[in-house]
Amino acid sequence: MQLLKLLVQGISVSTVAILGLGACTPPNNSQTTVPSTSAPTIATENTTAPTASAPATTTAQTAENQNIDDIADRVEDALDSDTTLKQFDLDADDRANAIVLTGRVQTVEQKALAEQLARQVAANVSITNEIVTQ
Numbered sequence: 001m002q003l004l005k006l007l008v009q010g011i012s013v014s015t016v017a018i019l020g021l022g023a024c025t026p027p028n029n030s031q032t033t034v035p036s037t038s039a040p041t042i043a044t045e046n047t048t049a050p051t052a053s054a055p056a057t058t059t060a061q062t063a064e065n066q067n068i069d070d071i072a073d074r075v076e077d078a079l080d081s082d083t084t085l086k087q088f089d090l091d092a093d094d095r096a097n098a099i100v101l102t103g104r105v106q107t108v109e110q111k112a113l114a115e116q117l118a119r120q121v122a123a124n125v126s127i128t129n130e131i132v133t134q
Helices: 002-023 068-081 108-121
Strands: 091-095 098-102 126-129
Touching: 068 091, 068 098, 068 108, 098 108, 108 126
Parallel strands: 098 126
Antiparallel strands: 091 098
């Protein structure tokens, strides 16, 4: 009977040893890729590029951010710079947030040219043409 006990004990020890060695075998390097069934990872970082704190500057400015008196001065400078109109010494004044053209010219075409120049310089401002033709 003792012999049988020793035999069973030997088999048990051998079995444990074999199982232990099986767990220590090197891994199989040929792996098969299995598609993931989990949800895709979503980035939680802010990936938006930072914006500049200073506003962009441009050479052309709109009427909303300019003084109407400054706009009238620029219109008058444009009238004085035009070769056809400079001889008439036309005025551009600000009145109730509008530019008022005054003076005397010889033809209707000269009056229209003065208004056209004023509208180009002060595109977003109301223009009143009170120029008189002789």
